[in-house]
Amino acid sequence: MLKICGYTSQSHPMRSLRLRLPTFNSRDPPQPRYVFTCRSILTRRKVSTMDYRRIIDELKKFRTFMVSRQRAAHMERMEEDAIAFSKIHSVSVDKLLVSVCAHDLFRDVEPYKLMKIATLWGVKITAVEKHLPLLLHGKVAAEYVKRRFGLHDEEILDAIAYHTSGIPTDSKIVKSMFILDSTESGRVFDGVDELRNMALVSIDKGYEAIIKNKLIYAITNDLLVLPETVETWNYMRGVRD
Template identity: 30%
Template sequence: MDIKKIQQDLKSLLSPKRYLHSLGVQETAIFLAKRYGCTVDKASVAGLVHDCAKDLNKQQMLNYVDEFDIIIDSVTKKQTELMHAVVGREFARIAFGIQDQGILDAIRYHTTGREGMTLLEKIIYLADYIEPNRNFPGVDELRKVALSNLDKATLMATDRTISHLISQGKLIHHDTISARNSLLCMKEIGTGVSK
């Protein structure tokens, strides 16, 4: 995959702010991949492209749902901000020629997480949360934990997401609940990372 070509194409698809965010996620994903023994190239591409469908409007996303025969669950139908990850998986495959299933799954689950997340999925989920352009109460603590324990940091991010959704009166996707429960059930949660 030609990362420079992907960057050029992505820059024309996204707003300047979203593109800057994508570069921040890419940078953070590379750092976390090196720290936790994940394939750096995959983390780089997944981090860069994770939001490739984010700036599509609702109708464009629905058109892609039809075109790609994507099945949208009831929560995503109501919580349409989740749709960019589902559409993004297929959009990345078609627009950028990405065929690696690990990268595509990391794009697909970067907003909700899921049960039994792979190392790459955790890295992209967390990188999206803590990239340098993010600024919210508690992000520095989360960044600090991410340096020593990827699973614990991912669990913390999931907890914060759930708390935020509850405070906003929004639906919580079942994949997010499953991700949290899966992380809590891991025996290795105290030791750094499970692969």
């Protein structure tokens, strides 16, 4: 029987998405709750392959009672794509798989619960996210990974937090995660094959093309434009603070 944060898979407070919020104070610094034998994560030394694999394994188990079957299938397809993508572009497959296995863990949590968790954990909430709390699922997942595993790798945390919007970055991990979420093999929309092919040739060109596609789609369909997506587009046009 799976045991997570002191709960079994049958008694875990997030089972069936009936979420019981943690009791720790949001002002307290994030405390790691997962101790590896080598303790490399907790001391912020270089994380070993074994550490990453253990995190990935637990995230997969957590997924079984956190997301719908359809969502799980999406994440499983992304795992397969991530392995191939990492080989093509010489990206860390372990970091990418941690990001993939975590990014949508909270996607099926009710929006008002996401707001409560984000507030409790001190996650920065934008005006757009207040209007549409579902957008917080990536940030909440990143904070969960940080607290649960004591993982402080900014590439992984940003890849999880901003997989929907993108973010101004030069990180291959962050860009790869964004690309994979948008173009995984189960996605079907006009132009997706072109985006996939572009990303296989160049991470940078693929990232830019998908950011542009998201902006055009949002404006064309009168949807909200995420501020991070706009910032990313401007960053790629040479705008720097």
